[in-house]
Amino acid sequence: MKRINFKIVIVGVLISFAFATKSFACTTKVSEWVLLNSVSEKHLLVYFHKNKLTENENQQNKELENRFKNTNLILKTMQSDELEKPYYGLYFNNRLILEFTDNRAIEKIVTSPLREKIISDLTNGRLCVMLYMKSGNSDKDEKGLEIINKTIKNSPFGNIISIVELDRNNADESLLKTMLLNVENDLDEIQEPMLYGIFGRFRALEPLLAKGISEENINLMIDFLTADCSCLIKDNLPGSSILCNSNWENPQPALVNTIFDANPELMHN
Numbered sequence: 001m002k003r004i005n006f007k008i009v010i011v012g013v014l015i016s017f018a019f020a021t022k023s024f025a026c027t028t029k030v031s032e033w034v035l036l037n038s039v040s041e042k043h044l045l046v047y048f049h050k051n052k053l054t055e056n057e058n059q060q061n062k063e064l065e066n067r068f069k070n071t072n073l074i075l076k077t078m079q080s081d082e083l084e085k086p087y088y089g090l091y092f093n094n095r096l097i098l099e100f101t102d103n104r105a106i107e108k109i110v111t112s113p114l115r116e117k118i119i120s121d122l123t124n125g126r127l128c129v130m131l132y133m134k135s136g137n138s139d140k141d142e143k144g145l146e147i148i149n150k151t152i153k154n155s156p157f158g159n160i161i162s163i164v165e166l167d168r169n170n171a172d173e174s175l176l177k178t179m180l181l182n183v184e185n186d187l188d189e190i191q192e193p194m195l196y197g198i199f200g201r202f203r204a205l206e207p208l209l210a211k212g213i214s215e216e217n218i219n220l221m222i223d224f225l226t227a228d229c230s231c232l233i234k235d236n237l238p239g240s241s242i243l244c245n246s247n248w249e250n251p252q253p254a255l256v257n258t259i260f261d262a263n264p265e266l267m268h269n
Contacts, residue, residue: 031127032254033229034200034237040072041241044091045109047075050083057086064106070247071110072201092240097182098175110245114164114173118198119246121162125255128199128225129162130218133180133207135193136168144193144213151218156266157226160255176242180204183240197221197239201248205239226256227268 028036045068047061065075088100090109100106118129132148134141145165152158168177180196181188183204194207195218208217260266 028229029226029254029256030229031199031225031256034203035122035248035251035254038200038203038237040201040203041092043073043097043241043243045073045075045106046089046091047077047086048083048089049077049079049086050081052079053077060103067107068110068245071243071245072241073110073243090243092179092182092243095182097178109175110243112173112176114166115176115202115242115244117164118162118202119244122199122202123246123248123251125160125252126162127157127160127222127254127256128197129164131164131166131180131196131198131204133166133177133194133196134168135191137191137193140193140210144195147213147215148195148218151215155219155222156263157222157256157259160259161222179242180207183207197225198242199225199239202242202244202246203237203239204242223268226260226266 045064047057049057053061061075061077068075085101088106090097090100100109114131118131121129130148130152132145148163152161152163155161166173166177166180170177178188180194183196183206187194187207190209192210193213194209195213196207197205199205205221208214208221
């Protein structure tokens with residue numbers, strides 16, 4: 001429970017940091033700056049093998065590299081005499097995410113229906129996508145979703161924020177679920193509803209959990225994304241990059257600027 005209570009205040013720390021650095025800020029909003037300028041963190045896919053690579057294996061890996069050219073994924077090979085059979089391992093920040101023995105599964109690791117929708121929303125000017133990972137407990141899930149929908153509806157930025165739901169048992173999104181649960185070390189041990197703010201080039205903020213999914217905390221997350229960017233934020237960008245397939249070229253203008261132009265009173269002071 002201490003872990004969950006801690007997450008209730010984490011976004012407050014983020015927004016306080018953003019406002020504390022306002023004197024060093026530019027006028028580009030955090031969400032827009034990250035989309036236009038940030039470099040996504042890389043995931044590492046390692047092909048572990050025992051013997052010298054065959055011609056077929058080399059060709060297979062070359063085809064994968066071509067397939068992954070617009071992704072934040074690097075492919076490497078590693079030989080080990082202790083292996084019984086070859087396999088692929090997916091890593092992020094030196095942490096093993098998943099192992100694959102089925103080559104067909106490898107071809108799908110960079111995309112999924114929900115990831116495609118989120119990329120579309122982010123590149124079409126949306127402020128962010130609120131991804132709600134359900135716990136499987138219907139009472140908790142419905143309560144959390146009601147709070148999210150109400151908060152976004154009442155926000156002056158509600159029309160440029162998308163809400164998507166992720167069922168933990170959705171086979172098509174199993175890798176996305178696993179990556180989100182690896183944003184921090186112990187999230188996979190917590191069976192609670194989780195709300196992730198996804199922005200920029202598919203960067204996921206640390207989630208709000210359980211009772212931390214509140215109107216106050218959701219609005220603090222929105223405040224952070226609509227704040228003026230600063231050098232300190234750029235150098236200490238919160239969140240983690242999720243593996244996806246996009247080159248992020250030529251996104252549509254950020255819709256948040258239209259809202260601020262029409263409603264200057266919403267500007268952060």
